[in-house]
Amino acid sequence: MDYKQMMRQICMQAKEAANSLMSLTPETKNKVLLSTADILLEEKESIIEANKIDLESGRGKNLSKAMLDRLELNEKRLKEMADALKQVAQLEDPVGEIFDVRVRPNGLQIGRMRVPIGVIGIIYEARPNVTIDAAALCLKSGNAVILRGGSEAINSNNKLAEIFSSGCKENNVHPYAVQLIPIPDRQMVSEMLQMDKFIDLIIPRGGKSLIEKVVSESLIPVIKHYDGNCFVYVDESADLKMATDIVINAKTQRPGVCNAMETLLVHKSVAKEFLPHCAEELRNRGVEIRACPIAKIFAPFAKDATEEDWSTEYLDLILAVKVIENFDEAVNFINRYGSHHTDAIVTRDYERAHQFLRKIDSACVLINCSTRFSDGGEFGLGAEIGISTDKLHARGPMALKELTTAKFIVLGSGQIRT
C-alpha cells in the first residue's frame, strides 16, 4: 500500500469514528478519559521502555539537551499526563448546547446547536505529552483526531496512542477515535494535507517554518499558533510601582513561554523616573537589556537594540526597551512589530485604556496586569490546545469550545415560504 492509500485508509477510519463520536454522552467520554489515565499508570514501565528507544536514538542523532528533555518521559511526567486526563474529564462538555434562539414572525424557532467539528489533524514536534493532551481535548469535544508527532518521539507516541485506544475500547467507544500516523516520513504529512474530503481542520503545533509549510500545502483549513512577541507599554499616567512589578513578572516569571514579555515601551515623560530603577531590578534578575538610544541614557549598562530586536521573540532573559513619544506611537509600534498575540498597557488614564483595547490588533489585550495571564487555564477556560494567533474561528487561548462548530437548527410546524 503506498502512502496516499495508507493516509486515505486512516482518514476513512477517522471519519467513521467521527460519525459515532458525535452522539456520545458526556458520561461515556469522561469514562474513556479516566480509563486512559488508569491504563497510562498501569503501563508506565512499557511506556518508559518505548521512550528509552527514542531517547537512545535521539542521543545518536545529537539532539540538543533541551530537545532530549522535552522528549523524556518519567514517572513524574506520566503522573502529570494522567492528572491532565482527569482534569479534562472534569471540564464542562461543550457538545449539544443550544444558543441564540429566536422566534421569527412566522413562528419558526431558529437557534444554533454546538456540535463537534468532525475530524481534526494535529501536527506537532517531539513532545510526547501532546499526544495525550490533544487526544483528550479532541475526544471530549466529540472529534476524531489524527495525530502526527515528531519522528524523534515515534515509539513513545505509538505506545501512548495505543493506550488511548485501549481506553476507548474499554468503554465501547470507536477504536479509531484517536489514531497516530505510524510512519514518520514527511511525505505522510503532505498526503494528510490533501485529504480535505475527510479532515475538517489542521492544527500545527511547532515552529514558524513548520506552520508555514503546512499553510502553503494544505487544502484543509489551518488554525495557526505563531509565536508570542508580547509588549508591555508603560503610559505616562502609569502607577510606576505597579508597572515595575508587572514588567518584572512578565519578563522573568517564566521567560521561555509564548506569553512572556519581549519588548517594553516607555512613555518619554516617565522614562527618567521609571527606567533606572526598573532596569536595575531586571539586571539583578539576570535580564539582558537591549535599549534604544534614549532608553540607554537611563540604563547605561544596556546593549544597543537593533531594528531586528523589536520583532524578536527571545524566549529568554533578554528584553528590548524603547522610549516612545506618545500613545499613538506606542499603538502603531505594537501593531507593526508585535506578533498579535498578547500586549499590555499600564495606565491610570481611562481614555488611554479604552483606546488601547480598541486599537491594539492582538488576540489578548490587557490592562494593568502581567502578560503571563494569557493562558486558557488562567482565563478560566480549562485546558487549551494552543493560543491561536489567527483571527478566524479561534483567536487567543483555544479550548474545548473552539474545538466545536455550531449548526443552525430550525424548528417548524409546517411553514412554507411565500
Place this chain on the structure above:
Amino acid sequence: MDYKQMMRQICMQAKEAANSLMSLTPETKNKVLLSTADILLEEKESIIEANKIDLESGRGKNLSKAMLDRLELNEKRLKEMADALKQVAQLEDPVGEIFDVRVRPNGLQIGRMRVPIGVIGIIYEARPNVTIDAAALCLKSGNAVILRGGSEAINSNNKLAEIFSSGCKENNVHPYAVQLIPIPDRQMVSEMLQMDKFIDLIIPRGGKSLIEKVVSESLIPVIKHYDGNCFVYVDESADLKMATDIVINAKTQRPGVCNAMETLLVHKSVAKEFLPHCAEELRNRGVEIRACPIAKIFAPFAKDATEEDWSTEYLDLILAVKVIENFDEAVNFINRYGSHHTDAIVTRDYERAHQFLRKIDSACVLINCSTRFSDGGEFGLGAEIGISTDKLHARGPMALKELTTAKFIVLGSGQIRT
C-alpha cells in the same frame, strides 16, 4: 509596475484603511452607506452607460442569455441596490460588543470584544450588484475590502466602486476602504492569494472550480460557499399533507437558488400513500422526477435516477426521489450524498426529530418546514454575504457578525502571576 507590486500597493492601502475603519462610529459608517445610496441614484445614467460597454462586449463574446441578464443594470436594479444600502445602514452594528465576561478569583475581569477582521478579499463572478452588497457589509462591519469581480463586468464594477469611494470621501472616511482590482487578468487573483501579510480572509463567490482554485492557491484563510444539494426526508410518522406542502414549496417556489430542494427521501411505509399524490402535484407544476425503482412504482411517469442524481444540484425543476428503508438509512444517505448545506425532516416523532438535529452534518438542519427558509434574511440575521458550507468561523448564513472576530480583553488592577 508589475502585477505583484500593484497588488502589494492595493494591499498596503487596504491595511491603512482597515486601521482607521476599526474605530469609526456606527453613525459615520451609516452615513457612508446612505451617501453612497444617494450618489448611486444621482449617477444612474453614467452607471448604465458603463454597464452598456460590458453588455456590448459580453454579446461579442457570446455570453449566455442568463449571464447577460445577471450582468445587466437598469433603473429598477439600481433602485434595489440603493435600497440594499439603506437596509444595511439599519442593521445593528456588531463592532465593540463585549461578551462572555467572567471575573477570576484574582479579580481579573476577562471578556471578549467584537472587532473587525481587518482586510477582506472577495472574489466573485459577473454580478455587479455584489460590488455594492459586499462593500456595504464589509464597511458596516469595519473591514476594508478588496473586490475582484468577473472580468465581464469590469466597467460596471469600476464605476460602482468609484461611487462607493465617493460615499466614503463625502464623510471623511478613508478612500481605500473599498478598492476594486482594476485589472481583470487572473494573474492578479494569484498575486492576491499570496498576500497573507495584509489580507485576513478570502471569500470566493462563484462556481465550484473557482472556489477549488482559490483554496489550492491561497495562503490566506478561505471561507467557502459551495453549492446546496438540499434534501427533504419524509419520515414514516410525517403529516403527509404538511409533507406535500413542504416538498412543493421547497422544490418549486424558486428552483434556481441554493436552498431549493434537490432530492426527496421517503420512508418505505408511507411511500404508497404519499408519493402518487405528491408526484402528481409536482408534475402539474412542471417538475421532472428522477426516481429509484421503488419510487417509480408510485410515479410511473418518472425517469430512472442514476447514482449521479443523488449528488446533483439541479437548480432547476428537476427532483431526485428515493424510497428508503428506515431512518438511519436516510441520515447516512444525506450525510453521504448531500452538500452539508440545508436538510429537512418532516416528522411527528419527537425522537426522530431530535436524532435528525444531532446526526445530520449540515450547516442548517430543519424540522417540519421548507428548505427555502435557509437564508440570512429569513433567519432574522439581516443581509448575508453568502451561505458558508465550511465548519470553521462561519457555518450557514454568513452575516455581519461573521465578518467580525473577537479578541480577549483583560481588565486588571496590578495583578501578577505567582
